[in-house]
Amino acid sequence: MRTLSTALILSSAVLLAACSSTKLNDDKAPVEDRSGADARSVGTVDASSDPLNDPQGVLAKRSVYFDYDSYVVQPEYQQVISNHARYLKANPNRKVIIQGNTDERGGAEYNLALGQKRAEAVRRSLTLLGVSDTQLEAVSLGKEKPKALGNDDAAWAENRRADIVY
Amino acid sequence: MTNTTSFRALLRTFAILALFITSIAHAQLRVEIAGVGANQIPVAIAAFGNENIAPHSVSEIIKADLLRSGYFKIIDTGTVLTENSQVDLADWKTRGADALVVGSVERLADGRYDVKYRLFDTMKAAQLSSLALAATPNFIRVSAHKVADDVFEKLTGIPGAFATRIAYVTKAGKEYRLEIADSDGQGNQIALRSNEPIISPSWSPDGTKVAYVSFENRKPVIYVQDLVTRQRSVAANYKGSNSAPAWSPNGKQLAVALSRDGLTQIYIVNTDGSGLRRLSRSSGIDTEPQFSSDGQSIYFTSDRSGAPQIYRMSVNGGDARRVTFGGSYNISPRISPDGKSLAFISRREGKFQLYIQDLTNGQEQRLSDTVKDESPSFAPNGRYVMYATKSGQNGTLAVASVDGRIKQSLSTQAGDIREPSWGPFMK
Numbered sequence: 001m002r003t004l005s006t007a008l009i010l011s012s013a014v015l016l017a018a019c020s021s022t023k024l025n026d027d028k029a030p031v032e033d034r035s036g037a038d039a040r041s042v043g044t045v046d047a048s049s050d051p052l053n054d055p056q057g058v059l060a061k062r063s064v065y066f067d068y069d070s071y072v073v074q075p076e077y078q079q080v081i082s083n084h085a086r087y088l089k090a091n092p093n094r095k096v097i098i099q100g101n102t103d104e105r106g107g108a109e110y111n112l113a114l115g116q117k118r119a120e121a122v123r124r125s126l127t128l129l130g131v132s133d134t135q136l137e138a139v140s141l142g143k144e145k146p147k148a149l150g151n152d153d154a155a156w157a158e159n160r161r162a163d164i165v166y
Numbered sequence: 167m168t169n170t171t172s173f174r175a176l177l178r179t180f181a182i183l184a185l186f187i188t189s190i191a192h193a194q195l196r197v198e199i200a201g202v203g204a205n206q207i208p209v210a211i212a213a214f215g216n217e218n219i220a221p222h223s224v225s226e227i228i229k230a231d232l233l234r235s236g237y238f239k240i241i242d243t244g245t246v247l248t249e250n251s252q253v254d255l256a257d258w259k260t261r262g263a264d265a266l267v268v269g270s271v272e273r274l275a276d277g278r279y280d281v282k283y284r285l286f287d288t289m290k291a292a293q294l295s296s297l298a299l300a301a302t303p304n305f306i307r308v309s310a311h312k313v314a315d316d317v318f319e320k321l322t323g324i325p326g327a328f329a330t331r332i333a334y335v336t337k338a339g340k341e342y343r344l345e346i347a348d349s350d351g352q353g354n355q356i357a358l359r360s361n362e363p364i365i366s367p368s369w370s371p372d373g374t375k376v377a378y379v380s381f382e383n384r385k386p387v388i389y390v391q392d393l394v395t396r397q398r399s400v401a402a403n404y405k406g407s408n409s410a411p412a413w414s415p416n417g418k419q420l421a422v423a424l425s426r427d428g429l430t431q432i433y434i435v436n437t438d439g440s441g442l443r444r445l446s447r448s449s450g451i452d453t454e455p456q457f458s459s460d461g462q463s464i465y466f467t468s469d470r471s472g473a474p475q476i477y478r479m480s481v482n483g484g485d486a487r488r489v490t491f492g493g494s495y496n497i498s499p500r501i502s503p504d505g506k507s508l509a510f511i512s513r514r515e516g517k518f519q520l521y522i523q524d525l526t527n528g529q530e531q532r533l534s535d536t537v538k539d540e541s542p543s544f545a546p547n548g549r550y551v552m553y554a555t556k557s558g559q560n561g562t563l564a565v566a567s568v569d570g571r572i573k574q575s576l577s578t579q580a581g582d583i584r585e586p587s588w589g590p591f592m593k
Binding site for chain 1: 383385386409423428429430451453469474497541584585
């Protein structure tokens with residue numbers, strides 16, 4: 001009889017000891033070891049996983065081209081805009097500057113304003129897809145920074161362009 | 167006498183060599199005149215006494231200025247004549263000169279050069295004018311230009327603009343530069359160097375500051391730079407593009423084109439950037455504002471009608487009245503100093519050309535024969551318009567007289583020149 005009660009008491013004690021064992025371990029564990037191990041741990045950030053940096057990804061396309069005398073985003077470039085809209089909405093700390101350009105024909109200041117219309121068209125398309133205005137600035141380079149240096153239709157078409165610049 | 171002549175010849179050779187070497191080091195502008203006015207005044211110009219002691223030949227500069235103006239036929243006297251020389255005016259008259267210019271250069275004790283000159287009228291057999299100008303060596307060219315201005319004014323009745331300066335943008339390799347030069351393109355100095363474009367330089371009315379648009383911040387921003395102190399401040403950097411600065415006649419405000427509200431529109435701002443006020447409210451592009459000389463109106467480019475034309479509105483905003491009606495593309499308005507003429511660029515049949523319009527009767531006249539003209543700018547005496555054009559692929563500057571009779575081209579030996587702006591009269 002007494003053995004059973006002793007056993008009970010003993011087992012309860014063991015159980016209680018077991019329940020409290022973690023706590024006991026915490027109190028008794030030396031603090032320096034544990035903090036030393038944490039300060040040396042290294043977590044991995046994968047920048048290559050940021051879709052913005054993938055040269056094969058959809059965000060690599062950042063230019064919208066325009067017809068002569070036109071400031072309307074053609075349907076074929078809507079996809080470029082939606083891709084960047086999706087990324088910007090998912091990354092609200094990212095900002096872009098949209099730079100509008102014209103071909104070389106015409107005066108510098110008037111072309112600056114025409115380039116602005118192109119940048120503004122892209123900006124408006126992005127806001128219509130829900131991107132916050134605080135992430136966007138539309139500016140113009142007019143005809144001052146042509147990408148293609150020729151004087152033919154091909155060069156002109158390459159320069160009638162708005163670029164999304166991160 | 168022979169020794170002096172050959173010594174002078176030697177000096178001349180060295181001077182020419184030095185000029186040649188200087189021309190390679192800096193991009194000097196050369197002037198060719200094509201087409202001259204019918205009634206040119208024949209003027210005899212003597213070599214000035216002692217002028218070889220100065221860094222530049224004063225009489226050569228005077229001759230070049232008067233020749234370039236297109237108003238004069240230059241007769242070389244073939245000899246030195248000073249303000250103290252005995253001159254036989256009747257003799258010069260028979261030699262075909264209506265006027266005679268003589269003078270000398272003297273080095274003063276404090277190191278400055280004193281340029282003295284006299285202008286004679288051979289018909290009246292009398293002196294018309296004389297000047298004595300003392301200046302430090304680096305301003306000897308300005309003294310020569312001031313003499314040319316005096317000759318010009320006394321013989322034509324029109325103030326000369328030779329002692330004025332021009333600003334322009336040049337590109338050499340990857341570098342853009344805002345440069346300041348004499349009105350003949352000589353003596354260029356660099357005001358700004360940048361790896362990004364610079365456009366639309368605009369002189370303050372007192373000629374000490376230039377406003378311009380710089381793309382160094384990846385977007386167009388308007389700066390005001392003090393040419394003397396090199397201090398510069400941002401006049402406008404709002405969200406979007408900031409461009410087309412134009413000074414008010416009192417030098418306190420700038421009219422500018424800003425896209426901060428979506429479309430490019432015209433605003434007025436104090437030169438320190440304070441006090442922004444929107445002026446135009448159209449559903450098109452409004453840009454390239456220019457103050458009228460009385461400061462009460464703004465001329466500007468607007469495509470509110472569907473294509474760019476030039477309009478005029480009050481400096482307080484409100485309704486705008488259309489000014490240009492020829493052709494379907496008129497931009498870059500510039501008002502003459504007397505307020506009576508408008509210079510602008512018109513695209514007709516694919517050619518971009520300089521035109522001038524009489525604001526009193528609307529009559530227009532094409533001033534250039536080139537086809538890629540941009541950026542016109544009036545001389546402060548209102549007689550000439552300087553503009554940018556292209557010679558092949560190279561940007562060059564050209565000047566046309568407002569009556570269309572005289573055309574000059576200023577071509578560089580290296581680099582590409584654009585965006586000229588003619589500075590004001592200065593002391």
